[in-house]
Amino acid sequence: MQNLVTVIKNLTKKRLFWPIIALLAVLIFDSIFIDGFLTIELKNGNLYGRIIDIINRSSSLIIITIGMTLVIATGGIDISVGSVVAISGAITVQLLGSGIAPNTPFFLCIIASLAAAALLGCWNGFLVSRIGVQAVVATLILNVAGRGIAQLVTNGQIPTTQYKPFSYLAGFLPHLPIPFSIFIVAVVLTAIVLFVKKTAFGLFVESVGVNSKASRFAGLKAQRIVFATYAICGLCAGIAGLMISSMIKAADSNNAGLLIEMDAILAVAIGGNPMSGGKFSIAASVIGALIIQSLTTTLYAMGVSPEVLPVVKAVVVVIICLFQSEGTHKMILKVLSTHRRLKYEKTV
């Protein structure tokens, strides 16, 4: 019995415990209240079902969230990811052309759009780390101007493409029942987790996030580390942009990745990563992204109008931040201590 209690105590202390419980709670709620939530069927050799749908749709969000986690861990924020998504989609589709045969070889299109996305990330990183602009303003510039750039790339149109392999990115490969996006997520996730955990990079990011000045005095090149996180975040947004535009086989400069920055930030917050920077867990953020996508699917399935979602998400972010914030902790402690004192005085 004693053992069980300590096991549970240790479990609740684990970082991933609460995010996983939240995800399970949402999924259990869904499987009870939504008909056929757990059913997965095989249609035309592909797997279909709500669960598959959630995983497939959350794939782009997960990739952006990975980059966002690193940026937030350094104490910054990147609100330009939505625009980078639009730009990378626009470049790919514009280069592919509208025909069945591509105008430019497919891999060149991918390389071009990812390079552009990484470059935009570097621009953000340059502004934040070298020029010392507040992260939110630096990325706001690209957030607003980026959609304009995407419009210029597409000449204000919404180009579509018939090129078949492009639709595989967010869809199904022939003869493979699992959505291809899962593989992309797996590759990106493994690459970045290996980079963060097997090199000292993760430790550096955390130390810069906790105290940038102190880490510089300790001999870390804080500027370079911050710069690298923004570059990675841009690259991640670029990959997500490919997947999002592949989903509709077109590049919609105005709506591709619209408001996705809020989802990514929310995912990081739900995962329990402190918004002020410091310790971070990519796994927790990924679970956070899954929670958001399943919540979104749930709300849609229950007939809540999509307009309400941003309002709900904004309120949830503020509530999570309230729980994390020192101010609240102090306030609760104050209330508790006065309560205890009053009790003590009564007994005396």
Place this chain on the structure above:
Amino acid sequence: MKKLFNSKFLSLYITIFLFFVLFSIGSVLYTGFFSLQTFLNLFIDNAFLIISASGMTMVLLIGGIDISVGSVIALTCMLSAYLLELKGFNPVLVMVLMILMGAGFGLIQGCLIHFFKIQPFIVTLAGLFFARGMTAVISTDTINIKNKLYTDISNYRIYLYDKSFISIGVVIALIVISITIYIAHYTRFGRSVYAIGGNEQSARLMGLPVGRTKVLVYTYSGVCYAIAGIVFSFYMLSGYTLHQQGGEMDAIASAVIGGTSLTGGVGYVFGTLFGVLIQGVIQTLIMFQGTLSSWWTRIAVALLLCMFIMIQRLLTIRKDTGRKAKFNTGKKAKQLKVKA
């Protein structure tokens, strides 16, 4: 005289100079550009921006940031359109309600930022999505305002000289920016704002009311955004979900181009007016040019914002190294003295 050539003013001078350069370029290139009305149109088209940017300047001066501007303006337009057209409210009551809503919005944001120590960018980002979301919740379609008072105000022209006119929005904008200049530069409250923006810790140690000032600044800026929203609804006569998408950058850019530092404590509210006018000139130039897409305005403003941020950065670096050099020579002199 010496005071006027202070390097603090440099970025403001560049702005004023750039404004005249851009206006002259337009006058040379396009016929009909050089007229009083073109100049006054800059005010008419950007009256709302002058108001929201003055609120933003106060927030930047105290060392904060607020990116909920555009959404609050959109929410104000939509809510007033909804209350006027579908609920039949009295227009004056609607305006009062909107200002109260803006004040409440700012107050809540300020409290979350100060008392709960959540970073301003997260609070106001949440505010951005909340307000934009509420706009869509009220209606996803455009609601046109047909109210008599609103259309009358919208169509009213105040003739200044010959046939050149301004709108009532411009008058409101000039009043708001004058009040902001008065608050920022001529009151005790304004001085505390500068002190807190310069260094919050020392302001607190000096015994300044940091919390109250901060919350009040966010409340004041909320009121500014609501007034900007009302003026914008005079201008557009409609409520729409995508009104002022990205408007937060315009407001921040106006303040920064006008010489307000993003790190707080440095800047002049008067400069913000020129920040707005420069954006207006760029917009007008692109309009006169005719073939460029309107997206170029946003891109040009973004580039201009980057440029001014870099200028400010260079100025502060020069100041820092100057100080360091002085400090070092002082130290050396002392060392020499000790040796002697």
